[in-house]
Amino acid sequence: xxxxxxxxxxxxxxxxxxxxxxxxxxxxxxxxxxxxxxxxxxxxxxxxxxxxxxxxxxxxxxxxxxxxxxxxxxxxxxxxxxxxxxxxxxxxxxxxxxxxx
Amino acid sequence: xxxxxxxxxxxxxxxxxxxxxxxxxxxxxxxxxxxxxxxxxxxxxxxxxxxxxxxxxxxxxxxxxxxxxxxxxxxxxxxxxxxxxxxxxxxxxxxxxxxxxxxxxxxxxxxxxxxxxxxxxxxxxxxxxxxxxxxxxxxxxxxxxxxxxxxxxxxxxxxxxxxxxxxxxxxxxxxxxxxxxxxxxxxxxxxxxxxxxxxxxxxxxxxxxxxxxxxxxxxxxxxxxxxxxxxxxxxxxxxxxxxxxxxxxxxxxxxxxxxxxxxxxxxxxxxxxxxxxxxxxxxxxxxxxxxxxxxxxxxxxxxxxxxxxxxxxxxxxxxxxxxxxxxxxxxxxxxxxxxxxxxxxxxxxxxxxxxxxxxxxxxxxxxxxxxxxxxxxxxxxxxxxxxxxxxxxxxxxxxxxxxxxxxxxxxxxxxxxxxxxx
Numbered sequence: 001x002x003x004x005x006x007x008x009x010x011x012x013x014x015x016x017x018x019x020x021x022x023x024x025x026x027x028x029x030x031x032x033x034x035x036x037x038x039x040x041x042x043x044x045x046x047x048x049x050x051x052x053x054x055x056x057x058x059x060x061x062x063x064x065x066x067x068x069x070x071x072x073x074x075x076x077x078x079x080x081x082x083x084x085x086x087x088x089x090x091x092x093x094x095x096x097x098x099x100x101x
Numbered sequence: 102x103x104x105x106x107x108x109x110x111x112x113x114x115x116x117x118x119x120x121x122x123x124x125x126x127x128x129x130x131x132x133x134x135x136x137x138x139x140x141x142x143x144x145x146x147x148x149x150x151x152x153x154x155x156x157x158x159x160x161x162x163x164x165x166x167x168x169x170x171x172x173x174x175x176x177x178x179x180x181x182x183x184x185x186x187x188x189x190x191x192x193x194x195x196x197x198x199x200x201x202x203x204x205x206x207x208x209x210x211x212x213x214x215x216x217x218x219x220x221x222x223x224x225x226x227x228x229x230x231x232x233x234x235x236x237x238x239x240x241x242x243x244x245x246x247x248x249x250x251x252x253x254x255x256x257x258x259x260x261x262x263x264x265x266x267x268x269x270x271x272x273x274x275x276x277x278x279x280x281x282x283x284x285x286x287x288x289x290x291x292x293x294x295x296x297x298x299x300x301x302x303x304x305x306x307x308x309x310x311x312x313x314x315x316x317x318x319x320x321x322x323x324x325x326x327x328x329x330x331x332x333x334x335x336x337x338x339x340x341x342x343x344x345x346x347x348x349x350x351x352x353x354x355x356x357x358x359x360x361x362x363x364x365x366x367x368x369x370x371x372x373x374x375x376x377x378x379x380x381x382x383x384x385x386x387x388x389x390x391x392x393x394x395x396x397x398x399x400x401x402x403x404x405x406x407x408x409x410x411x412x413x414x415x416x417x418x419x420x421x422x423x424x425x426x427x428x429x430x431x432x433x434x435x436x437x438x439x440x441x442x443x444x445x446x447x448x449x450x451x452x453x454x455x456x457x458x459x460x461x462x463x464x465x466x467x468x469x470x471x472x473x474x475x476x477x478x479x480x481x482x483x484x485x486x487x488x489x490x491x492x493x494x495x496x497x498x499x500x501x502x503x504x505x506x507x508x509x510x511x512x513x514x515x516x517x518x519x520x521x522x523x
Contacts (some may be wrong), residue, residue: 012424042199055342059119081429
């Protein structure tokens with residue numbers, strides 16, 4: 001599964017990306033996770049299955065959804081603050097399941 | 102109305118505004134395009150450093166060496182900062198076209214041509230570049246939006262050459278852009294010629310005369326205070342303050358930055374305070390709210406939650422990223438943090454403004470790279486050690502402002518934690 005993380009400059013979300021990669025490796029999950037800045041998402045159409053956005057740009061969820069056409073949601077603030085990779089992965093997989101249903 | 106009800110009412114009111122700004126394609130394209138030229142300004146900044154060296158040594162062999170070779174040493178400046186508005190026209194148009202799902206570099210190039218027509222002044226010897234640098238940045242917004250909208254309109258009305266799908270996309274794109282490009286070039290030429298023949302000044306000068314009041318009023322203490330207040334206020338509700346507000350102020354701040362560099366390179370007075378670099382390297386140093394001191398207080402806290410957040414926040418904070426702190430402490434919707442977080446930075450902003458106008462520290466002459474540790478950016482920006490001292494004094498002042506509120510928050514946190522364990 002390909003998971004895209006988006007925040008304003010792609011900086012704070014990259015902290016969470018590292019933790020998600022580690023959590024995925026520990027669980028032997030086959031996922032690709034990368035961070036992008038919000039102004040670069042026009043280039044990302046068709047490349048991702050799930051998009052998580054930093055809670056600070058929760059207002060951009062609608063426009064990102066319209067651009068990418070995949071499930072998009074804000075990361076839970078506490079998960080984002082602590083860069084909790086496991087929780088963020090769980091959220092992504094849950095969204096993926098719900099998207100299929 | 103109790104406080105949580107007030108908060109949810111405000112949130113209901115702020116979210117749609119943030120959402121509107123986010124979805125306003127022109128505003129976002131201007132912001133993205135302007136921010137895209139910042140790296141060029143940063144690189145250009147390096148090449149005005151020889152002028153600073155020359156000024157450090159008032160006379161003597163080193164001064165002579167720099168003075169004799171200053172044209173060569175600053176050569177790239179003419180083609181980075183000196184042509185800034187051309188690059189801005191490309192990036193703004195490219196960003197806007199992509200937002201309309203028009204994916205081709207053709208639209209950026211059409212904007213560049215339109216912009217050079219509107220801003221280049223033809224002389225006997227060729228082209229006068231006066232308005233292609235900082236002075237043409239507002240015109241690049243016009244050129245970019247005009248050319249993309251004209252092209253989009255023509256595509257919509259099918260006023261373009263359509264080649265069969267079997268033709269490679271690159272070829273197809275350039276042919277389909279043929280008529281829109283002709284129309285844009287004719288339109289640009291007409292405006293440029295009318296402006297010089299009727300108004301007797303170049304088009305960029307017309308625009309600057311019209312926008313002069315708006316342009317100068319942004320570079321003032323009240324504007325800075327409003328921008329910083331809105332930034333902090335939005336963050337308090339968990340919304341990225343700079344990302345939302347910069348749609349309005351970034352074009353101004355980047356233009357001021359570029360004008361300062363141009364003036365410095367020309368040996369003229371540097372006049373603008375509200376630059377892009379100032380915002381991130383002084384007014385928001387270590388993250389919105391100048392929170393480095395607060396992070397240090399939390400790292401020493403006996404409250405487990407605050408202590409844990411302090412520890413994950415410290416490294417990102419040193420590089421100006423404080424989302425972990427803002428969402429972790431949390432600062433958002435935290436009644437203890439409202440006053441210091443929203444109003445503290447206004448004090449720092451006021452001190453910065455008077456510090457610079459009174460000459461106690463240097464004005465922003467260069468634009469440093471982003472995400473630098475506190476003080477480093479301020480030094481690269483002003484080349485003045487007093488600006489570095491000012492940054493650290495500001496951080497200490499902010500720590501003192503946070504302290505009593507932090508104590509109250511900590512006591513509350515410890516009480517909650519002990520209740521949980523009972």
